[in-house]
Amino acid sequence: MEKIYSRPVSLNPVAFNYCPGCLHGTSQKLLCDVIDELGKQEDTIAVMPIGCSTMGMFAFDFESLGACHGRAPAVATGVKRTAPEKLVFTYQGDGDIGYIGFSEIMHAANRGENFTVIFANNGTFGMTGGQMAPTTLIGQRATTAPLGRDPSYGQGMPIHMSELVASLPLPVYVERCSVDTPAHANATRKAIKKAFDIQLAGKGFSFVEILTNCPTNWGVSPVQSIAWIKEKTYTEYPLGVYKDITQEG
Amino acid sequence: MAKVEITAAYCKGCLLCEALCPKGVLSLGNEVNALGYNIIKADDTKECIACQQCAVICPEGAIEVYK
Numbered sequence: 001m002e003k004i005y006s007r008p009v010s011l012n013p014v015a016f017n018y019c020p021g022c023l024h025g026t027s028q029k030l031l032c033d034v035i036d037e038l039g040k041q042e043d044t045i046a047v048m049p050i051g052c053s054t055m056g057m058f059a060f061d062f063e064s065l066g067a068c069h070g071r072a073p074a075v076a077t078g079v080k081r082t083a084p085e086k087l088v089f090t091y092q093g094d095g096d097i098g099y100i101g102f103s104e105i106m107h108a109a110n111r112g113e114n115f116t117v118i119f120a121n122n123g124t125f126g127m128t129g130g131q132m133a134p135t136t137l138i139g140q141r142a143t144t145a146p147l148g149r150d151p152s153y154g155q156g157m158p159i160h161m162s163e164l165v166a167s168l169p170l171p172v173y174v175e176r177c178s179v180d181t182p183a184h185a186n187a188t189r190k191a192i193k194k195a196f197d198i199q200l201a202g203k204g205f206s207f208v209e210i211l212t213n214c215p216t217n218w219g220v221s222p223v224q225s226i227a228w229i230k231e232k233t234y235t236e237y238p239l240g241v242y243k244d245i246t247q248e249g
Numbered sequence: 250m251a252k253v254e255i256t257a258a259y260c261k262g263c264l265l266c267e268a269l270c271p272k273g274v275l276s277l278g279n280e281v282n283a284l285g286y287n288i289i290k291a292d293d294t295k296e297c298i299a300c301q302q303c304a305v306i307c308p309e310g311a312i313e314v315y316k
Contacts, residue, residue: 001250005304005314015284015309021263025308182269182305215263222263 008032010041010061017055021222023212026179027120028056028091030189034196035062035087044087047076049096052126056091070101073108073117080115087196089116095125098134098159105165112170112204116195119161119207121237122214130217134159137236142217158236162209166242172204174243178211180229184239198246211237251299251316253291259311260288266303266312272296275303 010032016025035044046064048054049072057064067075072090080088097105097119105117124142125131132142132149135158139148149155166174173195177188188210195206211233213225220228260282266289267275274297278290304312
């Protein structure tokens with residue numbers, strides 16, 4: 001019998017530090033799979049932020065460094081400018097990219113820096129205990145919004161990062177994907193591959209948003225969290241390509 | 250003829266694979282791994298069709314598929 005699906009080589013032989021059923025693991029596994037396909041394990045530098053997403057660096061078998069909270073796009077700018085031949089990406093969560101590092105991501109995108117941002121959106125601050133994130137859905141409960149997020153109570157509306165980044169002139173490729181089903185996971189893999197290809201061709205800034213889950217802080221089982229994404233997250237965050245100017249000019 | 254192989258050390262028993270398997274090959278077993286989780290087991294009497302859905306979604310990369 002021939003092995004037709006194997007664990008990525010650039011993933012360390014350890015279990016992820018995530019809770020059971022956390023799709024951060026699936027997203028990072030897909031990332032490693034793409035890096036294996038490109039043969040870039042030795043030439044990749046991951047810039048990790050603060051939050052659950054940071055723990056990917058224990059699993060990645062390539063260079064990675066940790067930035068201050070939210071500052072990963074600023075650090076990645078420096079890394080990419082000093083080592084333009086490397087494949088540089090950041091892997092950030094929603095609290096990191098939408099609250100603390102909002103300025104860094106928007107300005108890195110506005111400068112059209114030649115690196116890739118992978119944004120895992122699960123609508124909560126996972127590591128610190130389920131506080132309300134900028135992407136928390138209306139009515140979704142969080143420890144800092146115990147009755148559910150309510151805009152009339154001064155808690156604001158969910159931030160749509162892909163649409164915001166796509167509204168800038170210089171980003172080349174912006175797509176929102178999901179990893180809730182195998183088909184969507186394969187589409188996400190293609191999107192990451194495309195974003196990395198754009199970076200390696202020197203075309204400019206690419207942004208891939210991945211809708212993930214947080215069974216622990218949503219208070220549901222992993223299987224129920226998949227149904228939650230289908231039922232609630234998709235209506236707020238529709239999947240699709242928000243910007244792709246690789247075909248023009 | 251196809252089969253799935255589960256690496257016991259990585260599995261956390263989240264059951265995402267069990268929910269996806271169209272042939273009911275995967276189910277939660279009694280074996281407990283070093284992390285303290287009950288791990289998934291593959292039933293040899295049922296026919297795996299190597300659709301790879303379980304392996305693609307597995308957040309731990311614990312499943313490998315042979316055909």
